[in-house]
Amino acid sequence: MNMIQAINSALDVMMGRDPDVVVMGEDVGYFGGVFRATAGLQQKYGNHRVFDTPITECGIIGVAVGMGAYGLRPVPEIQFADYIYPALDQLVSEAARLRYRSAGEFISPMTVRSPFGGGIFGGQTHSQSPEGIFTHVSGVKTVIPSTPYDAKGLLIAAIEDNDPTIFFEPKRIYNGPFDGHYDTPAKSWAGHEQAQVPTGYYRVPLGEARVTRAGEALTVLCYGTMVHVVENTVAEMGVDAEILDLRTLVPLDIEAIEQSVRKTGRCLIVHEATRTSGFGAELMAQVQERCFYHLEAPIERVTGFDTPYPHSLEWAYFPGPVRIREAINKILKD
């Protein structure tokens, strides 16, 4: 399966298992979503469980809070992460804090799916990576898969979770992994071991990182599209890097990070989101606090720049092989 099919399969499995699961969002019903992630679900489960919504992200999430309070398990889609901002108040002030403020009387077990990230010439309104906004909020979990297998398993775990979860889907790799070279032909997931997706129910637990490549020379922390860019760059360089796909930012698999950095003594963090106050800053702080005496070199970050996502200069902005290679060389030189 490709990533879209895996997400569709996760929704299908969960809707079949749990009558409380409802899917809602702009264009998700009859049409099956602009990326086809919800294709066929309305036909299969009816329009009381899969339905189109008015174009108001604040309304979609507010309604999902109410549905969750009733006892349903809503899975709202925000068509692009760039359009999640109108829903911030409902997510940050309501969904994230409902359990806390009512001391557990009311919960908000929603899973918000949203495609994010660049590399598709989406310009500044279809390319952003707002995960750092949500990792800064108390009471929401933030999940970002990088493969079809993980996308399905993590989405099932997120839907089953009783806390509000933001599930960001790296849209650049919906249809195939991306090596970071914008001028090479697009790849497909066909033949990729992580595209072997079971049709039935399985979970990838939240809060567990995955070592995608074991190594001794340095640790690279990354997630989403960047996992593939890093894997490819490391292969091109021939360095013995250990690559950690974080998969869940909150809760974070701190043990896996600590273990790896203590072993390698060097750490690179790669994310597409803007640099200042990005999640990489938190990773740096955690690694510095926990692994200071094991570090052989300063921790490095390769990130998007602190500018809006530029359209024509996308490949200069994107943390691609050139910038990752430079950073790895610098870390290994120290």
Added chain:
Amino acid sequence: MSDRIDSDAGRDGAALGSGRNLPPLRLHVPEPKFRPGDTADFSDFDIPPAGAQARPDEVAQPGEMRELAYGLVRVLDENGAAVGPWDPKLPAETLLKMLRAMALTRAFDGRMFRAQRQGKTSFYMKSTGEEAVSIGAALALASDDMCFPSYRQQGILIARGWPIIDMMNQIYSNKGDRLKGRQLPIMYSAREAGFFSISGNLTTQYPQAVGWAMASAARGDTRIAATWCGEGSTAEGDFHSACTFASVYRAPVIMNVVNNQWAISSFSGFAGAEATTFAARAIGYGIAGLRVDGNDALAVYAATRWAADRARANAGPTLIEHFTYRVEGHSTSDDPSAYRSADEASHWPLGDPIARLKKHCIGLGIWDEERHAAMDKELAEMVRDAAREAEKNGILGHGLHHPMESMFEDVFEEMPWHLKEQQQKMLDEWKAAGL
């Protein structure tokens, strides 16, 4: 170019213009009629007589009742008689229950306001003059209908018989507070009473109520939802998102706008009251809109019952504007004498909701001044005793709160490592400091 905005912008308008022979533009900034020192005069208010509004069938099309969004549904006339098609013809028992809940709410407000002034808690909000809005509605709903209130509908809990000591524990944020001292006073949550956790972020409860109602409908349930916000908050995007959703899915929800004339110091003109009514917001969404005398408990009851019956008949949502007056400050942190005429409340043409209902009950021969005085005395003692009992669980800032480590509970269903770590560090630091 100057970005100055002043009332005589016309003076330099010519200079700002490009020399074209056009009248200068003017910016309109609303001003309330009366400011401190002015004598309030509401004689130009257009108040239709009680009983004058037609009562359409509950399942009538919204287009057939547009005038109801501009009128004022009233039942109690000047003599305290219930008149016209909206008279809910309530039995004596219900009328007296309503009267008692309103009087208890007022007594509760008085006691808790004083508790704040005595330093026993940080904050309080009275609903003086607005008791009919919440209590009339609560009694017209089924007890298991779900309420998504704002912060001035404590009357719903009282009307539903929720223990006032539980509310007080919450206000004192003490060890008896079920919400573990996490919420600002009066931001109650009472799932058993069908009372959703109050937020404080304005009008966020509106789409939530619609979502709850949609879920209830999708499930073939029979329960409906009701929500409340102030007229000032109708400017929030959530209000309009909720109206769109409610209209699109014909959600079984009652959306109440409590137009109490003031949003802290901003009069209703800043929410659009100069241009139209708040009930008329419904018209653009194609939903039923009623404008109701919010100080007339029977009108509130009748309108709510009409809207509830409508929702239960799958005829869709209703927006009800309750035209009322906020007699006291916005909260204990507010001083209304700084921005509005001191005698507005006493000149308010729709009177006091408790006095009006009392007059009605006396007129029916089911009540009298002596019984009323005795009830007031009894309620004052009841509130006093409950407050003393609640204070045994502690008052704010006096140590009888939930244990410190509880701060980290309920952020998530299961506490993740980073919260456990922060919790332990906090405890270790306090221990090291010998505290």
